[in-house]
Amino acid sequence: MAKQNSSDAFVEFERVQKSYDGETLVVKDLNLKMPKGEFLTMLGPSGSGKTTCLMMLAGFETATHGEIRLDGVSINNIPPHKRGIGMVFQNYALFPHMTVAENLSFPLEVRRMGKSQREEKVKRALDMVQMGEFGGRRPAQLSGGQQQRIALARALVFEAELVLMDEPLGALDKQLREHMQFEIKRIADNLGITVVYVTHDQTEALTMSDRVAVFDDGRIQQLAPPDTLYEEPENSFVAQFIGENNTLEGVIQKINGDICEVRLDSGDIIDAKPVNVTKAGERTKVSIRPERVEFNSERLQPGAHTLRAEVLEFIYMGDIFRTRLRVAGNEDFIVKTRNAPDQVRLEPGSQIEIGWLPQDCRALDA
Amino acid sequence: MTDTTDTGPVLAADGTPLKKSLSRALRMQKLRALMLIAPLLIFVLVTFIMPIADMLFRSVENQIVQETLPETVTALASWDPATGETPGEPVYAALARDLKVAVAAKTHTRLGSRLNYEKTGISSLFRKTGRKVKKWDLTKDAPFKEKFIKIDKDWGDVGVWKTLKVYSPKFTNGYFLNAIDMQKGLDGAKARPENQQIYIKLFKRTLFMSLVITGTCILLGYPVAWILANLPMRTANLLMILVLLPFWTSLLVRTSAWKVMLQQQGVINDVLVWLGLVSDSGRLVMINNQTGTIIAMTHILLPFMILPLYSVMQTIPPSYVRAAKSLGATNWTAFWRVYFPQSVPGIGAGSILVFILSIGYYITPEIVGGTTGTFISNRIAYHISSSLNWGLAAALGSILLAVVLILYWAYDHIVGIDNVKLGG
Numbered sequence: 144m145a146k147q148n149s150s151d152a153f154v155e156f157e158r159v160q161k162s163y164d165g166e167t168l169v170v171k172d173l174n175l176k177m178p179k180g181e182f183l184t185m186l187g188p189s190g191s192g193k194t195t196c197l198m199m200l201a202g203f204e205t206a207t208h209g210e211i212r213l214d215g216v217s218i219n220n221i222p223p224h225k226r227g228i229g230m231v232f233q234n235y236a237l238f239p240h241m242t243v244a245e246n247l248s249f250p251l252e253v254r255r256m257g258k259s260q261r262e263e264k265v266k267r268a269l270d271m272v273q274m275g276e277f278g279g280r281r282p283a284q285l286s287g288g289q290q291q292r293i294a295l296a297r298a299l300v301f302e303a304e305l306v307l308m309d310e311p312l313g314a315l316d317k318q319l320r321e322h323m324q325f326e327i328k329r330i331a332d333n334l335g336i337t338v339v340y341v342t343h344d345q346t347e348a349l350t351m352s353d354r355v356a357v358f359d360d361g362r363i364q365q366l367a368p369p370d371t372l373y374e375e376p377e378n379s380f381v382a383q384f385i386g387e388n389n390t391l392e393g394v395i396q397k398i399n400g401d402i403c404e405v406r407l408d409s410g411d412i413i414d415a416k417p418v419n420v421t422k423a424g425e426r427t428k429v430s431i432r433p434e435r436v437e438f439n440s441e442r443l444q445p446g447a448h449t450l451r452a453e454v455l456e457f458i459y460m461g462d463i464f465r466t467r468l469r470v471a472g473n474e475d476f477i478v479k480t481r482n483a484p485d486q487v488r489l490e491p492g493s494q495i496e497i498g499w500l501p502q503d504c505r506a507l508d509a
Numbered sequence: 510m511t512d513t514t515d516t517g518p519v520l521a522a523d524g525t526p527l528k529k530s531l532s533r534a535l536r537m538q539k540l541r542a543l544m545l546i547a548p549l550l551i552f553v554l555v556t557f558i559m560p561i562a563d564m565l566f567r568s569v570e571n572q573i574v575q576e577t578l579p580e581t582v583t584a585l586a587s588w589d590p591a592t593g594e595t596p597g598e599p600v601y602a603a604l605a606r607d608l609k610v611a612v613a614a615k616t617h618t619r620l621g622s623r624l625n626y627e628k629t630g631i632s633s634l635f636r637k638t639g640r641k642v643k644k645w646d647l648t649k650d651a652p653f654k655e656k657f658i659k660i661d662k663d664w665g666d667v668g669v670w671k672t673l674k675v676y677s678p679k680f681t682n683g684y685f686l687n688a689i690d691m692q693k694g695l696d697g698a699k700a701r702p703e704n705q706q707i708y709i710k711l712f713k714r715t716l717f718m719s720l721v722i723t724g725t726c727i728l729l730g731y732p733v734a735w736i737l738a739n740l741p742m743r744t745a746n747l748l749m750i751l752v753l754l755p756f757w758t759s760l761l762v763r764t765s766a767w768k769v770m771l772q773q774q775g776v777i778n779d780v781l782v783w784l785g786l787v788s789d790s791g792r793l794v795m796i797n798n799q800t801g802t803i804i805a806m807t808h809i810l811l812p813f814m815i816l817p818l819y820s821v822m823q824t825i826p827p828s829y830v831r832a833a834k835s836l837g838a839t840n841w842t843a844f845w846r847v848y849f850p851q852s853v854p855g856i857g858a859g860s861i862l863v864f865i866l867s868i869g870y871y872i873t874p875e876i877v878g879g880t881t882g883t884f885i886s887n888r889i890a891y892h893i894s895s896s897l898n899w900g901l902a903a904a905l906g907s908i909l910l911a912v913v914l915i916l917y918w919a920y921d922h923i924v925g926i927d928n929v930k931l932g933g
């Protein structure tokens with residue numbers, strides 16, 4: 144991701160706040176810059192203000208404070224229909240009284256485009272989503288996935304450069320969802336459009352996006368590419384929210400540059416990478432990904448701190464094994480191992496030693 | 510286990526055909542359900558279906574002539590009115606015999622009033638004749654022709670006999686012909702003279718004014734329903750009470766209130782004069798005419814438009830209009846192309862309600878309608894309670910019913926009855 148400055152940001156939120164009732168801020172100090180062509184996903188728990196942000200960008204809600212810019216121009220006072228932003232709604236919002244083709248030609252009609260040109264564009268948009276022969280149907284006669292495609296085609300048919308999608312795949316089953324994720328990504332890349340995508344499915348966010356903005360409590364908790372987000376969460380909310388995560392609580396003993404020593408509540412000492420802790424004596428939550436936990440002592444670095452663990456449960460999941468351990472008082476410590484021929488299957492009840500590389504273990508805010 | 514590959518009927522476990530045992534199993538259930546709805550069914554039958562059936566029957570029924578004057582009717586069959594001569598002695602003799610019986614049973618006056626609807630004067634003719642015939646001796650006093658004509662020269666009038674002959678069958682379309690301003694004669698039906706034609710005009714006026722009332726209800730109700738549907742639930746419920754408030758006051762009170770408001774010395778005229786919009790001598794006439802009826806009935810029927818509109822609009826998700834705007838539609842285009850078409854079922858339901866209610870409305874036009882603002886229903890009421898011509902009232906009612914059904918059918922064909930929604 145290239146570094147941006149305000150001049151080449153295509154979409155820009157600057158110190159945006161939003162309150163519906165004048166008492167609580169639903170969006171608190173939102174700052175965001177997106178370059179052209181980026182696929183950005185807003186991910187966060189329910190009620191964290193994702194839809195609100197999208198609606199402010201689309202023009203259906205006004206920002207209580209701050210400025211929203213599109214291509215360098217402030218759009219705070221531009222009505223929605225003049226913003227030229229394509230939008231895919233969660234329930235698709237296909238007009239039930241119009242056929243698929245009429246739905247698609249609606250944005251072209253209001254732009255006073257000629258009939259032949261309209262028909263050509265509608266046809267091209269339908270072909271793009273592989274729905275060429277469905278132009279004469281009504282939305283009610285389409286399956287959920289097909290409606291989804293039409294909604295996408297409708298948002299794209301008038302060549303919007305920015306397309307907003309609010310949980311567009313929320314109503315689809317898992318398989319169709321995965322297929323559509325791929326499809327949307329492909330089309331977005333082909334057309335080079337900028338996409339702001341809202342979801343609370345993290346897999347979806349990780350697989351599709353160039354960058355993910357994790358929302359909580361009306362703020363962006365972290366804005367980063369998927370791999371950074373997963374591997375280097377900046378605070379314990381993001382670590383918890385993205386992927387599976389083991390948490391151990393303790394107090395910082397000392398910080399030594401890239402490594403710090405944490406005394407867990409159980410008394411054990413471990414090494415960790417200080418992320419957003421600053422000084423000794425601070426409480427911290429240490430986060431370790433289940434697949435980074437090692438119990439084969441041969442593979443551990445010499446001198447690494449280890450912890451004693453008791454195996455509570457072994458679950459066979461096909462491609463991976465999932466083992467639940469009791470570690471330092473935490474009974475929900477998960478270890479994931481690949482199902483390989485030489486992989487050991489841990490017996491419930493057995494005692495083992497576990498460890499990890501210090502850089503995989505992140506000391507975050509408590 | 511039964512063999513399902515068998516081509517014969519599927520059998521239940523005990524060997525009886527599955528269909529039979531299923532229907533036996535369901536019979537008890539159906540019977541119980543039927544018993545539960547039986548009181549309502551009987552109620553509807555007695556209070557709704559039967560009156561309509563009775564009305565339809567009365568609109569063509571005409572047994573009274575044959576029952577009261579059986580011999581005369583038979584004798585009249587051979588009389589040819591085309592000759593222009595009164596019937597011969599046998600007919601008069603039969604009439605004398607019939608009347609003798611009728612007078613004893615006192616049914617001749619009823620027949621008189623019945624025939625009086627068709628030809629004025631017959632009622633008094635029968636009463637007068639009845640008094641005389643009572644004293645006659647049927648065997649000695651023959652021949653009767655002269656005697657009848659001596660009682661009243663109307664008995665020598667071919668017109669009276671024509672009326673008798675025309676209305677002698679048990680069933681007649683005479684009421685219906687009257688109801689559409691025609692007159693039944695021996696040589697078919699012909700239009701009444703211009704100055705006696707009232708019903709067609711009244712039907713037309715009723716339809717026209719009902720349409721106008723429906724239209725004004727749509728115009729006034731649509732924005733109100735829209736606001737209600739788009740306000741937060743709490744506020745909407747509060748305002749809804751205002752919409753329903755009129756239901757809590759008597760119809761009569763509301764209509765009379767309009768009389769106070771609209772009369773020439775009324776509140777509205779006073780305000781207009783005070784504002785200088787009309788001069789004191791030129792006060793507007795807004796009551797006892799069509800304007801009064803339209804204003805008062807629009808007010809009374811408005812809730813019937815707002816309620817279905819509101820409940821349909823509530824089911825239209827706001828995301829449709831948002832989607833339209835995000836696609837580049839202005840507020841107006843988004844409303845007209847996206848919102849409005851989806852609210853049409855509500856307009857349909859409201860219009861049908863308002864139109865059918867107003868087409869048969871009675872009290873309000875009666876009070877504020879004057880002579881030019883009354884409906885056909887006022888005429889029906891008049892025939893039922895004042896002129897006692899129930900047959901004509903029934904015929905007018907039947908026509909009204911038919912008009913409503915035809916309009917309903919037309920609506921179904923043009924808009925589609927599936928397009929009527931009273932709610933989500």
Ligand SMILES: Nc1ncnc2c1ncn2[C@@H]1O[C@H](COP(=O)(O)OP(=O)(O)OP(=O)(O)O)[C@@H](O)[C@H]1O
Nearest residue numbers: 163164169187188189190191192193194195196343
């Ligand atoms: N029109 C509104 N009026 C008042 N409060 C609102 C309105 N819309 C949203 N809110 C509140 O704002 C907060 C954020 O809502 P928003 O819809 O943006 O959440 P979200 O992140 O999209 O959640 P979800 O994942 O469930 O869609 C919520 O607490 C919600 O109750």
Ligand SMILES: [Mg+2]
Nearest residue numbers: 193194195309
């Ligand atoms: Mg949302």
